[in-house]
Amino acid sequence: MRKIRTRFAPSPTGFLHIGGIRTALYNYLLAKKYNGDFILRIEDTDQNRFVPEAQDYIVNTLKWLGIEPNEGVCFGEGDFGPYIQSQRKSIYEKYAELLVEKGFAYYAFDTDKELEEMHVRLSKSNVTTPQYNYAVRNFMKNSLVLPKSEVESRIANGEPYVIRFKINQGEVVRFKDIIRGWIKVDTSTLDDKVLLKSDKMASYHLASVVDDYLMKISHIIRGEEWLPSAPLHVLLYRAFGWEGEMPKFVHLPLLLKPNGKGKLSKRDTLDEGLTIFPFSFFDKNSNKEITGFREKGFLREAILNAISLLGWSPGSNRELFSLDELINIFSLDRLQKSGSKFNIKKFEWFNHQHIINTPNSELFKYLKEYSNENRDKLNKVCDLVKERVYFTTDLYDNAKYFFKRPENFDKANLSEDNIKFSIGWIENFMSLIKDKPLEFECLHDFLKNLLEKDNLKFVDIMPTFRLIIFGKISGPDVIKSIIILGIDEVYERINNFKNYIL
Ligand code: GLU
Numbered sequence: 001m002r003k004i005r006t007r008f009a010p011s012p013t014g015f016l017h018i019g020g021i022r023t024a025l026y027n028y029l030l031a032k033k034y035n036g037d038f039i040l041r042i043e044d045t046d047q048n049r050f051v052p053e054a055q056d057y058i059v060n061t062l063k064w065l066g067i068e069p070n071e072g073v074c075f076g077e078g079d080f081g082p083y084i085q086s087q088r089k090s091i092y093e094k095y096a097e098l099l100v101e102k103g104f105a106y107y108a109f110d111t112d113k114e115l116e117e118m119h120v121r122l123s124k125s126n127v128t129t130p131q132y133n134y135a136v137r138n139f140m141k142n143s144l145v146l147p148k149s150e151v152e153s154r155i156a157n158g159e160p161y162v163i164r165f166k167i168n169q170g171e172v173v174r175f176k177d178i179i180r181g182w183i184k185v186d187t188s189t190l191d192d193k194v195l196l197k198s199d200k201m202a203s204y205h206l207a208s209v210v211d212d213y214l215m216k217i218s219h220i221i222r223g224e225e226w227l228p229s230a231p232l233h234v235l236l237y238r239a240f241g242w243e244g245e246m247p248k249f250v251h252l253p254l255l256l257k258p259n260g261k262g263k264l265s266k267r268d269t270l271d272e273g274l275t276i277f278p279f280s281f282f283d284k285n286s287n288k289e290i291t292g293f294r295e296k297g298f299l300r301e302a303i304l305n306a307i308s309l310l311g312w313s314p315g316s317n318r319e320l321f322s323l324d325e326l327i328n329i330f331s332l333d334r335l336q337k338s339g340s341k342f343n344i345k346k347f348e349w350f351n352h353q354h355i356i357n358t359p360n361s362e363l364f365k366y367l368k369e370y371s372n373e374n375r376d377k378l379n380k381v382c383d384l385v386k387e388r389v390y391f392t393t394d395l396y397d398n399a400k401y402f403f404k405r406p407e408n409f410d411k412a413n414l415s416e417d418n419i420k421f422s423i424g425w426i427e428n429f430m431s432l433i434k435d436k437p438l439e440f441e442c443l444h445d446f447l448k449n450l451l452e453k454d455n456l457k458f459v460d461i462m463p464t465f466r467l468i469i470f471g472k473i474s475g476p477d478v479i480k481s482i483i484i485l486g487i488d489e490v491y492e493r494i495n496n497f498k499n500y501i502l
Contacts, residue, residue: 137166165205
């Protein structure tokens with residue numbers, strides 16, 4: 001069997017978000033499942049749209065998520081480098097010339113103005129999508145039309161030209177996509193795409209096909225937006241005589257906005273405040289800081305798990321998976337055809353579940369200055385608070401009051417009367433449990449019975465109790481908190497609170 005070699009081939013034209021992460025993840029999972037190679041290739045042939053910080057952002061994202069390529073840019077050079085396309089310019093030029101030689105491509109000398117005129121002319125004659133194709137090329141300035149001697153002299157004189165791929169009319173390109181099955185495209189609908197630009201840099205199409213071939217890529221897993229390019233790529237493989245080694249195609253369904261209307265994009269972050277980027281950054285276009293998953297308090301395991309299910313199904317109702325488990329069960333035949341809606345609430349739910357499943361010792365690092373406190377106490381605090389938090393950032397906010405007394409009190413809408421009455425009741429309760437063993441069941445039953453006896457409900461007293469302990473009316477279970485803090489500390493906090501409000 002052919003060695004599985006997948007590639008993540010982003011263009012550094014912007015900051016990577018979950019759409020790209022999903023592509024990287026599926027490529028990673030397939031490669032790891034079959035002990036293959038996962039490659040990072042940077043496709044920067046479009047220098048006009050180049051964003052300098054984008055490459056580091058991609059590399060750091062893959063590192064943070066732990067889906068690291070074993071070959072490629074910043075991840076160790078294999079035998080197939082360089083892995084940045086702008087450094088491979090001369091390779092592509094050679095292959096473009098080869099296609100001209102074989103009669104599959106041609107030189108085109110048309111200026112921008114002439115191309116523009118062609119567009120205007122075709123639009124006027126009601127051509128809906130004017131394009132440089134089999135019908136149009138005969139009226140343009142290219143080596144299929146001009147005499148050989150003129151072509152040679154134009155080139156010798158240093159006149160700028162591009163190399164275009166010659167697409168024949170009325171043929172059918174048939175190829176298989178693993179998700180979509182057999183696809184047939186009439187070549188008359190395709191245009192003669194530029195393979196080599198006038199600065200001798202390859203276009204995306206040429207660079208991508210040449211690199212996938214030279215880098216021995218076995219599977220191309222990429223977004224659905226590249227599906228229309230696939231017929232051209234297949235024709236390129238054929239023209240080069242590489243069809244036998246053509247990678248398998250997998251075009252992933254679109255990631256949709258939460259309402260299902262359209263593709264998820266940066267705008268959804270700006271308009272709806274959705275988190276879709278791995279790390280925070282300042283967006284120069286909108287002049288806004290965009291918050292990333294990491295800064296928001298998402299665990300990488302949760303992000304990977306949530307993203308894995310956006311377009312793939314494990315074949316059961318189970319939803320929670322570690323990265324290793326995903327590697328084990330991933331399979332291309334359960335990739336879905338229809339678009340997946342992004343649901344931030346679901347991401348938060350995954351984060352909550354993964355926080356609960358994370359060993360406490362790993363969560364300690366989120367407790368900042370308290371992470372070196374007594375281990376036993378840290379464990380108890382983590383056990384208690386992790387059940388309630390959805391973000392790692394909230395771990396600290398919930399845990400800090402087990403290590404320091406609150407200094408401010410947010411009474412919210414509690415009435416003075418309720419607070420006064422509750423303090424008296426709480427003091428009585430504390431004096432009654434003073435000599436009891438600090439055990440949850442026993443104290444909890446005692447509290448419940450005492451409330452019942454006094455015809456009270458939890459909600460009558462607990463907000464004030466929490467206000468005393470945590471400085472706010474919500475928080476972890478009161479009895480469990482008393483057990484961790486100890487009776488004396490709770491007394492201290494009661495006095496502290498009384499001093500504050502009196
Ligand atoms: N460079 C393309 C992108 O930015 C990738 C296309 C491909 O995977 O072939 O999405």
